[in-house]
Amino acid sequence: MKEAGQMQNLESAGAGRSVSTQTGSMTGQIPRLSKVNLFTLLSLWMELFPAVKAQRQKSQEKEEGKHGPLGDNEEMARTSTDKKQVKRTGLVVVKNTKIVGLHCSSEDLHAGKIALIKHGSRLKNCDLYFSRKPCSACLKMIVNAGVNRISYWPADPEISLLTEASSSEDAKLDAKAVERLKSNSRAHVCVLLQPLVCYMVQFVEETSYKCDFIQKIAKTLPDANVDFYSECKQERIKEYEMLFLVSNEEMHKQILMTIGLENLCENPYFSNLRQNMKDLILLLATVASSVPNFKHYGFYCGNTEQINEIHNQSLPQEIARHCMVQARLLAYRTEDHKTGVGAVIWAEGKSRSCDGTGAMYFIGCGYNAFPVGSEYADFPHMDDKQKDREIRKFRYIVHAEQNALTFRCQEIKPEERTMIFVTKCPCDECVPLIKGAGIKQIYAGDVDVGKKKADISYMRFGELEGVSKFTWQLNPSGTCVHEHNEPESKENGVLRPLPSGEEQHQNKKLCLGNH
Numbered sequence: 001m002k003e004a005g006q007m008q009n010l011e012s013a014g015a016g017r018s019v020s021t022q023t024g025s026m027t028g029q030i031p032r033l034s035k036v037n038l039f040t041l042l043s044l045w046m047e048l049f050p051a052v053k054a055q056r057q058k059s060q061e062k063e064e065g066k067h068g069p070l071g072d073n074e075e076m077a078r079t080s081t082d083k084k085q086v087k088r089t090g091l092v093v094v095k096n097t098k099i100v101g102l103h104c105s106s107e108d109l110h111a112g113k114i115a116l117i118k119h120g121s122r123l124k125n126c127d128l129y130f131s132r133k134p135c136s137a138c139l140k141m142i143v144n145a146g147v148n149r150i151s152y153w154p155a156d157p158e159i160s161l162l163t164e165a166s167s168s169e170d171a172k173l174d175a176k177a178v179e180r181l182k183s184n185s186r187a188h189v190c191v192l193l194q195p196l197v198c199y200m201v202q203f204v205e206e207t208s209y210k211c212d213f214i215q216k217i218a219k220t221l222p223d224a225n226v227d228f229y230s231e232c233k234q235e236r237i238k239e240y241e242m243l244f245l246v247s248n249e250e251m252h253k254q255i256l257m258t259i260g261l262e263n264l265c266e267n268p269y270f271s272n273l274r275q276n277m278k279d280l281i282l283l284l285a286t287v288a289s290s291v292p293n294f295k296h297y298g299f300y301c302g303n304t305e306q307i308n309e310i311h312n313q314s315l316p317q318e319i320a321r322h323c324m325v326q327a328r329l330l331a332y333r334t335e336d337h338k339t340g341v342g343a344v345i346w347a348e349g350k351s352r353s354c355d356g357t358g359a360m361y362f363i364g365c366g367y368n369a370f371p372v373g374s375e376y377a378d379f380p381h382m383d384d385k386q387k388d389r390e391i392r393k394f395r396y397i398v399h400a401e402q403n404a405l406t407f408r409c410q411e412i413k414p415e416e417r418t419m420i421f422v423t424k425c426p427c428d429e430c431v432p433l434i435k436g437a438g439i440k441q442i443y444a445g446d447v448d449v450g451k452k453k454a455d456i457s458y459m460r461f462g463e464l465e466g467v468s469k470f471t472w473q474l475n476p477s478g479t480c481v482h483e484h485n486e487p488e489s490k491e492n493g494v495l496r497p498l499p500s501g502e503e504q505h506q507n508k509k510l511c512l513g514n515h
Contacts (some may be wrong), residue, residue, distance in 0.1 A: 033283075033332040036151075036192045039092045039129040041284050041329055042102065044153065044244055046090030047131040049104045049357055050318040050337040059458055069170060073159060079442060085171065088356070089158050090131035091115055093123070099365055099411040100126070102326070104356035110137025110158060114355050116145060123147050128191075131244075133157035133259050136177035143185045151192040154261060154273065156319065157245050161255050162246070179260045191261065193276045196283065204283050207340065211328070212445030213472050215299060220474060236285035244281055249274070287332075291324045291472075293317075299324075299443045299476075300327040313417065313441075319360070320443055323421040326365070327400075331423050335369040336397055339424070342367045343400035345408060345439070347418040363410050363418065364440035366403025401430040405437055412438045414482050425449050425471075431460040435467050446471035 033041075081335040091111035093101030101119060105111045112134045117122065123144035134142070142150065156162045159174045182189040208214070214229055246252035252274070253265045264273055298317040315323075323344055330342030345363035352359045398406075401422060412418050419441035420434060425448040434442060448458040449471075461469070 030337055031197045031203045032334070033200070033329070034194050035097060035333070036194050037196065037280060038329060038333055039094055039099070040151070040153065040193065041280060042099070042326065043090040043092045043129040043131040044284055044326060045288075045322070045329065046092065046102050046104045047088055049090070050316065085160050085163050086110070086135075087132055087156060087160050089134070093119060093127040094127040094129065095125065098407050098409070099362075102357070102362040104381050106354055106356040109354050110135060110138050111356070112142050116141050117354055121145060122243065127151065130158075133178065135159045136174050136181060139178055139181050139189070143181060143187050145188050149188045149190065151190060153244065154191045154193070154256060154259075154264070155244055155252070155277070156255060157259055161258055162251070175258045182260065190271060191264075193273065193280070195276050196279050201282055201286070204286050206327075208286050211290045212447040213291050216445065216447060216472050217292075217294060228294065229289060229292065232294070233289040234287055236288050237282060240281045240285050241278070245277060255504040287328050290328055291321045293321065297472065298475060299475055300475055301468060301470055302473060302476060306440050313468065315419070320421070320470065324423070324443060327421045327423045330365055330367045330400070333367045333369070341400040341422065341424050343404040343420060343422045345418065345420045347410075347413065347416050349416060361410070363412065364404045364408030366400045366407060368400045369403065370395050371398060399427065401426055401428050401434060401448055405433060414438050417441065419443060425458050425461050428457045428460045430453050431464055435464065439467065441468045441470060443470045444472075446473070
């Protein structure tokens with residue numbers, strides 16, 4: 001019962017660590033996402049990274065007034081039968097508990113092969129988190145690179161065992177080859193899933209519901225009378241469960257046995273595994289819904305004089321939203337009892353790379369926390385309600401943007417377009433750091449812009465020059481945006497138009513009354 005025993009140990013360990021500080025030793029007052037679960041969720045989310053080529057084509061079509069019959073990913077929808085057997089896969093590369101790479105499969109290369117190309121021998125001693133169990137071709141190369149640990153989501157593997165194309169025996173033969181590589185490898189190939197701490201799902205639901213992006217919509221549409229957020233969340237749950245779970249329990253057991261997890265097929269291990277997976281999918285859907293694809297909302301430049309100039313340089317809205325959800329997930333590692341903030345930095349190279357992210361590549365990420373190595377009682381945790389300013393937290397918390405810059409895994413190149421995604425408006429302490437680092441674009445909410453609070457102010461963001469600012473708002477150009485009006489479903493990263501019966505919700509407004 002080796003795998004089952006590992007799951008038990010991980011569950012008990014995860015419950016103790018998921019409320020920890022950067023050093024893994026804190027017991028806080030709010031639930032926190034464990035690092036293992038954060039990396040797992042990010043790998044699932046990276047599988048859903050929008051196809052860059054299709055997004056660029058879509059932006060061009062909007063200007064020309066053309067729309068392809070299959071929406072965003074027309075080219076991906078035309079993939080051959082043999083390619084459909086290979087599932088798109090997300091990957092998070094971690095070194096010394098810090099994220100150093102976010103990748104997803106491209107049309108030509110699997111995620112594991114992309115990691116090898118991008119990182120090479122630097123993969124040695126890294127931990128890799130896959131959204132699906134990698135194929136033998138990927139596994140042999142990353143094991144050969146000397147990785148420390150390979151974790152994967154225990155559902156349909158990269159070489160699908162569910163599709164019709166897998167009826168040939170090739171998928172089963174590949175699964176056997178993967179098991180042999182695993183058995184004779186120094187790398188630890190395993191399932192790392194930890195149960196969420198008590199009240200974690202409830203906490204994520206409440207904070208997602210109250211986040212800047214949802215509240216901005218509510219403020220702009222005060223007469224709204226339909227709970228669009230909850231409806232959007234339910235749709236995302238159904239979508240992600242279809243993609244990341246195996247609905248039929250017996251079929252799930254067959255897959256687990258084929259990929260070497262037969263010991264997890266017995267209860268209570270099997271029921272616990274499926275519940276942990278469902279909880280994580282619920283959390284991912286909830287966070288994804290907090291940056292909704294709603295009407296004409298998106299990340300736009302508020303300066304009307306710069307709209308035409310900046311438009312060609314801005315990211316497609318689907319990619320901007322995807323990166324912001326990455327930051328939202330990071331925010332649940334916060335050590336601030338009051339406000340969780342996440343930040344992620346991406347850059348766009350001069351040409352499209354082999355990665356499924358296109359020309360974009362990961363620079364760094366962070367969340368607000370106390371200095372590395374600190375213990376829970378080392379610093380004050382009080383906010384501005386505490387009259388004694390000496391025991392307030394603001395002088396000691398390292399902001400999300402600061403951590404993202406400090407622990408970046410690549411240098412920021414002045415000739416490239418580098419962008420930072422922050423879940424809240426950058427404060428006056430961070431704005432000059434962002435500009436000084438050479439970041440060209442900021443994507444953020446603007447709820448706090450121009451405000452001056454007791455210990456922190458947001459005056460500089462509005463006055464910032466030399467950096468393009470894209471804030472969450474209604475499209476200022478007033479043009480009809482195709483992606484907001486034609487609902488689509490996504491299957492393994494491929495967007496497809498929804499049936500006409502499911503289009504009705506697009507005409508509904510948001511209501512934040514009863515949640």
